[in-house]
Amino acid sequence: MEKSEHLGRVISMVPLLRDVMGEECAITVSDTEKFVVYSPGTELEHNIKVGDPIRPGTVTHRCLNSGVRVVATAGNELYGTPYMGKVSCVRDSSNNIVGTLGFWLPITLVEKIKSLTENMGTALSEVSTYTTNLSASAEELSSTVQTINSNTQIMLEDVKNTDGILQLINEVSSQTHLLGLNAAIEAARAGDQGRGFNVVAEEIRKLASRTNTSVKDIKEIIGVTKGHIEDMASQITEISAVSEEQAAFSQNLMTFISKLEGISEEMLEFADELVKNQ
Secondary structure (H helix, E strand, O other): OHHHHHHHHHHHOHHHHHHHHOOOOEEEEEOOOEEEEEEOOOOOOOOOOOOOEOOOOOHHHHHHHHOOOEEEEEOOOOOOOOEEEEEEEEEOOOOOEEEEEEEEEEOHHHHHHHHHHHHHHHHHHHHHHHHHHHHHHHHHHHHHHHHHHHHHHHHHHHHHHHHHHHHHHHHHHHHHHHHHHHHHHHHHHHHHHHHHHHHHHHHHHHHHHHHHHHHHHHHHHHHHHHHHHHHHHHHHHHHHHHHHHHHHHHHHHHHHHHHHHHHHHHHHHHHHHHHHHO
16 A cells, blocks of 8 residues: 555656657656556657566666666667656655656657767867878978979079189180180281181181170179079968968967867867757
Protein backbone atom coordinates (compact mmCIF):
# COMPACT_ATOMS: atom_id res chain seq x y z
CA MET A 1 0.00 0.00 0.00
CA GLU A 2 2.83 2.37 0.88
CA LYS A 3 4.46 1.67 -2.49
CA SER A 4 1.29 2.62 -4.38
CA GLU A 5 0.85 5.68 -2.17
CA HIS A 6 4.26 7.09 -2.99
CA LEU A 7 3.87 6.42 -6.72
CA GLY A 8 0.38 7.92 -6.59
CA ARG A 9 1.78 11.16 -5.20
CA VAL A 10 4.33 11.29 -8.02
CA ILE A 11 1.67 10.56 -10.61
CA SER A 12 -0.56 13.31 -9.25
CA MET A 13 2.31 15.78 -9.72
CA VAL A 14 2.78 15.01 -13.45
CA PRO A 15 0.49 17.87 -14.66
CA LEU A 16 2.38 20.34 -12.49
CA LEU A 17 5.71 18.96 -13.68
CA ARG A 18 4.45 19.31 -17.25
CA ASP A 19 3.85 23.04 -16.68
CA VAL A 20 7.26 23.47 -15.06
CA MET A 21 9.28 21.52 -17.65
CA GLY A 22 7.39 22.71 -20.74
CA GLU A 23 5.28 20.95 -23.36
CA GLU A 24 8.29 19.75 -25.35
CA CYS A 25 9.43 17.56 -22.43
CA ALA A 26 8.26 13.92 -22.18
CA ILE A 27 7.63 12.49 -18.68
CA THR A 28 7.63 8.87 -17.48
CA VAL A 29 6.72 7.26 -14.18
CA SER A 30 7.39 3.58 -13.53
CA ASP A 31 7.25 1.07 -10.74
CA THR A 32 10.08 -1.41 -10.48
CA GLU A 33 8.85 -3.47 -13.44
CA LYS A 34 6.74 -1.42 -15.83
CA PHE A 35 5.72 2.09 -16.86
CA VAL A 36 2.64 3.42 -15.12
CA VAL A 37 2.59 6.88 -16.73
CA TYR A 38 3.88 8.15 -20.06
CA SER A 39 3.23 11.75 -21.10
CA PRO A 40 4.77 12.47 -24.53
CA GLY A 41 6.31 15.81 -25.40
CA THR A 42 5.43 17.93 -28.41
CA GLU A 43 8.86 17.22 -29.93
CA LEU A 44 9.56 13.77 -28.50
CA GLU A 45 7.57 10.52 -28.74
CA HIS A 46 9.02 7.28 -27.30
CA ASN A 47 6.05 5.12 -28.30
CA ILE A 48 5.76 3.93 -24.68
CA LYS A 49 2.41 2.64 -23.45
CA VAL A 50 1.25 2.29 -19.86
CA GLY A 51 2.03 -1.25 -18.80
CA ASP A 52 5.04 -1.66 -21.10
CA PRO A 53 7.85 -3.50 -19.27
CA ILE A 54 11.13 -1.76 -18.50
CA ARG A 55 13.66 -3.10 -20.94
CA PRO A 56 17.13 -4.07 -19.71
CA GLY A 57 19.88 -1.60 -20.55
CA THR A 58 17.59 1.43 -20.80
CA VAL A 59 18.12 4.57 -18.74
CA THR A 60 15.17 3.67 -16.49
CA HIS A 61 16.50 0.15 -15.96
CA ARG A 62 19.97 1.48 -15.13
CA CYS A 63 18.48 3.90 -12.60
CA LEU A 64 16.56 1.09 -10.85
CA ASN A 65 19.68 -1.09 -10.72
CA SER A 66 22.08 1.62 -9.54
CA GLY A 67 19.76 3.44 -7.16
CA VAL A 68 21.06 6.83 -8.31
CA ARG A 69 19.96 9.38 -10.88
CA VAL A 70 21.05 8.49 -14.42
CA VAL A 71 21.56 11.09 -17.14
CA ALA A 72 22.08 10.06 -20.76
CA THR A 73 21.86 11.61 -24.21
CA ALA A 74 20.96 10.10 -27.57
CA GLY A 75 21.02 11.28 -31.16
CA ASN A 76 18.11 11.53 -33.55
CA GLU A 77 18.62 7.97 -34.80
CA LEU A 78 16.19 6.53 -32.21
CA TYR A 79 13.17 8.85 -32.23
CA GLY A 80 14.01 11.45 -34.88
CA THR A 81 15.03 14.07 -32.33
CA PRO A 82 18.23 14.24 -30.24
CA TYR A 83 17.33 14.17 -26.57
CA MET A 84 18.60 13.90 -23.03
CA GLY A 85 17.03 11.65 -20.40
CA LYS A 86 17.19 12.20 -16.63
CA VAL A 87 15.70 9.45 -14.49
CA SER A 88 15.59 9.51 -10.66
CA CYS A 89 14.48 6.88 -8.16
CA VAL A 90 11.21 7.20 -6.20
CA ARG A 91 11.61 5.89 -2.65
CA ASP A 92 9.23 5.08 0.18
CA SER A 93 9.59 6.18 3.78
CA SER A 94 12.02 3.30 4.40
CA ASN A 95 14.20 4.51 1.51
CA ASN A 96 13.31 1.52 -0.61
CA ILE A 97 13.06 2.07 -4.35
CA VAL A 98 9.43 1.82 -5.45
CA GLY A 99 9.78 3.26 -8.96
CA THR A 100 11.24 6.04 -11.13
CA LEU A 101 10.45 9.50 -12.41
CA GLY A 102 11.94 10.40 -15.79
CA PHE A 103 12.25 13.62 -17.78
CA TRP A 104 13.10 13.44 -21.49
CA LEU A 105 14.23 16.74 -23.00
CA PRO A 106 14.83 17.44 -26.71
CA ILE A 107 18.26 18.98 -27.25
CA THR A 108 17.94 19.89 -30.93
CA LEU A 109 19.34 23.39 -30.46
CA VAL A 110 22.32 22.16 -28.45
CA GLU A 111 23.07 19.47 -31.05
CA LYS A 112 22.90 22.09 -33.80
CA ILE A 113 25.37 24.25 -31.86
CA LYS A 114 27.67 21.25 -31.43
CA SER A 115 27.40 20.32 -35.11
CA LEU A 116 28.07 23.89 -36.28
CA THR A 117 30.97 24.19 -33.83
CA GLU A 118 32.49 20.92 -35.02
CA ASN A 119 32.14 22.03 -38.64
CA MET A 120 33.72 25.37 -37.76
CA GLY A 121 36.57 23.55 -36.03
CA THR A 122 37.15 21.40 -39.12
CA ALA A 123 37.06 24.43 -41.41
CA LEU A 124 39.45 26.34 -39.14
CA SER A 125 41.83 23.39 -39.13
CA GLU A 126 41.84 23.35 -42.95
CA VAL A 127 42.33 27.13 -43.09
CA SER A 128 45.14 26.82 -40.53
CA THR A 129 46.91 24.26 -42.72
CA TYR A 130 46.49 26.50 -45.78
CA THR A 131 47.70 29.54 -43.86
CA THR A 132 50.74 27.65 -42.57
CA ASN A 133 51.66 26.71 -46.15
CA LEU A 134 50.99 30.28 -47.29
CA SER A 135 53.21 31.65 -44.52
CA ALA A 136 56.02 29.26 -45.43
CA SER A 137 55.70 30.23 -49.12
CA ALA A 138 55.69 33.94 -48.23
CA GLU A 139 58.83 33.57 -46.14
CA GLU A 140 60.52 31.60 -48.92
CA LEU A 141 59.47 34.24 -51.46
CA SER A 142 60.79 36.99 -49.22
CA SER A 143 64.12 35.20 -48.89
CA THR A 144 64.33 34.65 -52.68
CA VAL A 145 63.48 38.28 -53.40
CA GLN A 146 66.18 39.44 -50.99
CA THR A 147 68.72 37.24 -52.80
CA ILE A 148 67.63 38.62 -56.19
CA ASN A 149 67.80 42.15 -54.84
CA SER A 150 71.32 41.53 -53.57
CA ASN A 151 72.38 40.14 -56.97
CA THR A 152 70.77 43.12 -58.71
CA GLN A 153 72.82 45.53 -56.59
CA ILE A 154 75.95 43.60 -57.56
CA MET A 155 74.95 43.91 -61.25
CA LEU A 156 74.53 47.66 -60.82
CA GLU A 157 78.00 47.91 -59.32
CA ASP A 158 79.41 45.88 -62.22
CA VAL A 159 77.72 48.21 -64.71
CA LYS A 160 79.17 51.22 -62.92
CA ASN A 161 82.62 49.61 -63.11
CA THR A 162 82.33 49.38 -66.91
CA ASP A 163 82.17 53.18 -67.03
CA GLY A 164 85.80 53.34 -65.93
CA ILE A 165 86.84 50.70 -68.47
CA LEU A 166 85.02 52.53 -71.29
CA GLN A 167 86.65 55.77 -70.19
CA LEU A 168 90.04 54.10 -70.42
CA ILE A 169 89.24 52.73 -73.90
CA ASN A 170 88.06 56.16 -74.97
CA GLU A 171 91.31 57.73 -73.77
CA VAL A 172 93.34 55.07 -75.61
CA SER A 173 91.26 55.75 -78.73
CA SER A 174 91.94 59.47 -78.46
CA GLN A 175 95.67 58.91 -78.01
CA THR A 176 95.68 56.47 -80.93
CA HIS A 177 93.95 59.06 -83.10
CA LEU A 178 96.60 61.64 -82.14
CA LEU A 179 99.33 59.16 -82.91
CA GLY A 180 97.76 58.56 -86.32
CA LEU A 181 97.67 62.29 -87.02
CA ASN A 182 101.30 62.68 -85.95
CA ALA A 183 102.29 59.72 -88.11
CA ALA A 184 100.49 61.23 -91.11
CA ILE A 185 102.33 64.52 -90.59
CA GLU A 186 105.68 62.76 -90.42
CA ALA A 187 104.81 60.69 -93.50
CA ALA A 188 103.99 63.85 -95.42
CA ARG A 189 107.33 65.32 -94.46
CA ALA A 190 109.12 62.20 -95.68
CA GLY A 191 107.57 62.57 -99.13
CA ASP A 192 107.56 59.49 -101.41
CA GLN A 193 109.51 57.53 -98.85
CA GLY A 194 106.74 58.03 -96.29
CA ARG A 195 103.81 56.89 -98.45
CA GLY A 196 103.68 53.42 -96.92
CA PHE A 197 103.85 54.85 -93.46
CA ASN A 198 101.02 57.24 -94.39
CA VAL A 199 98.76 54.28 -95.27
CA VAL A 200 99.45 52.77 -91.84
CA ALA A 201 98.77 56.11 -90.16
CA GLU A 202 95.42 56.38 -91.99
CA GLU A 203 94.38 52.90 -90.83
CA ILE A 204 95.34 53.80 -87.26
CA ARG A 205 93.10 56.88 -87.43
CA LYS A 206 90.23 54.84 -88.87
CA LEU A 207 90.64 52.27 -86.10
CA ALA A 208 90.65 55.01 -83.47
CA SER A 209 87.50 56.52 -85.01
CA ARG A 210 85.68 53.17 -85.11
CA THR A 211 86.79 52.49 -81.54
CA ASN A 212 85.47 55.85 -80.41
CA THR A 213 82.14 55.21 -82.17
CA SER A 214 81.90 51.73 -80.63
CA VAL A 215 82.63 53.13 -77.17
CA LYS A 216 79.75 55.61 -77.60
CA ASP A 217 77.41 52.81 -78.71
CA ILE A 218 78.50 50.60 -75.81
CA LYS A 219 77.99 53.44 -73.32
CA GLU A 220 74.51 54.03 -74.70
CA ILE A 221 73.62 50.31 -74.46
CA ILE A 222 75.04 50.06 -70.96
CA GLY A 223 73.13 53.22 -69.97
CA VAL A 224 69.87 51.65 -71.17
CA THR A 225 70.74 48.37 -69.43
CA LYS A 226 71.57 50.25 -66.24
CA GLY A 227 68.18 51.96 -66.39
CA HIS A 228 66.44 48.60 -66.81
CA ILE A 229 68.37 47.12 -63.90
CA GLU A 230 67.55 50.11 -61.70
CA ASP A 231 63.85 49.75 -62.60
CA MET A 232 64.05 46.04 -61.83
CA ALA A 233 65.76 46.77 -58.51
CA SER A 234 63.00 49.21 -57.62
CA GLN A 235 60.30 46.66 -58.51
CA ILE A 236 62.10 43.94 -56.56
CA THR A 237 62.20 46.24 -53.53
CA GLU A 238 58.45 46.72 -53.81
CA ILE A 239 57.89 42.95 -54.18
CA SER A 240 60.12 42.36 -51.17
CA ALA A 241 58.05 44.77 -49.09
CA VAL A 242 54.82 43.10 -50.21
CA SER A 243 56.16 39.60 -49.49
CA GLU A 244 57.29 40.68 -46.03
CA GLU A 245 53.85 42.17 -45.36
CA GLN A 246 52.27 38.94 -46.62
CA ALA A 247 54.45 36.87 -44.30
CA ALA A 248 53.54 39.11 -41.35
CA PHE A 249 49.84 38.95 -42.28
CA SER A 250 50.01 35.15 -42.49
CA GLN A 251 51.54 34.99 -39.03
CA ASN A 252 48.83 37.26 -37.62
CA LEU A 253 46.16 35.20 -39.38
CA MET A 254 47.57 31.99 -37.89
CA THR A 255 47.43 33.56 -34.43
CA PHE A 256 43.82 34.62 -35.02
CA ILE A 257 42.84 31.17 -36.31
CA SER A 258 44.49 29.57 -33.28
CA LYS A 259 42.32 31.75 -31.04
CA LEU A 260 39.21 30.78 -33.02
CA GLU A 261 40.11 27.10 -32.66
CA GLY A 262 40.36 27.62 -28.91
CA ILE A 263 36.93 29.31 -28.91
CA SER A 264 35.52 26.42 -30.96
CA GLU A 265 36.80 23.90 -28.42
CA GLU A 266 35.33 25.97 -25.58
CA MET A 267 31.98 26.08 -27.39
CA LEU A 268 31.97 22.28 -27.69
CA GLU A 269 32.74 21.95 -23.99
CA PHE A 270 30.01 24.49 -23.21
CA ALA A 271 27.49 22.57 -25.34
CA ASP A 272 28.35 19.32 -23.53
CA GLU A 273 28.06 21.09 -20.18
CA LEU A 274 24.75 22.61 -21.22
CA VAL A 275 23.39 19.16 -22.00
CA LYS A 276 24.51 17.80 -18.65
CA ASN A 277 22.97 20.69 -16.70
CA GLN A 278 19.63 20.88 -18.49
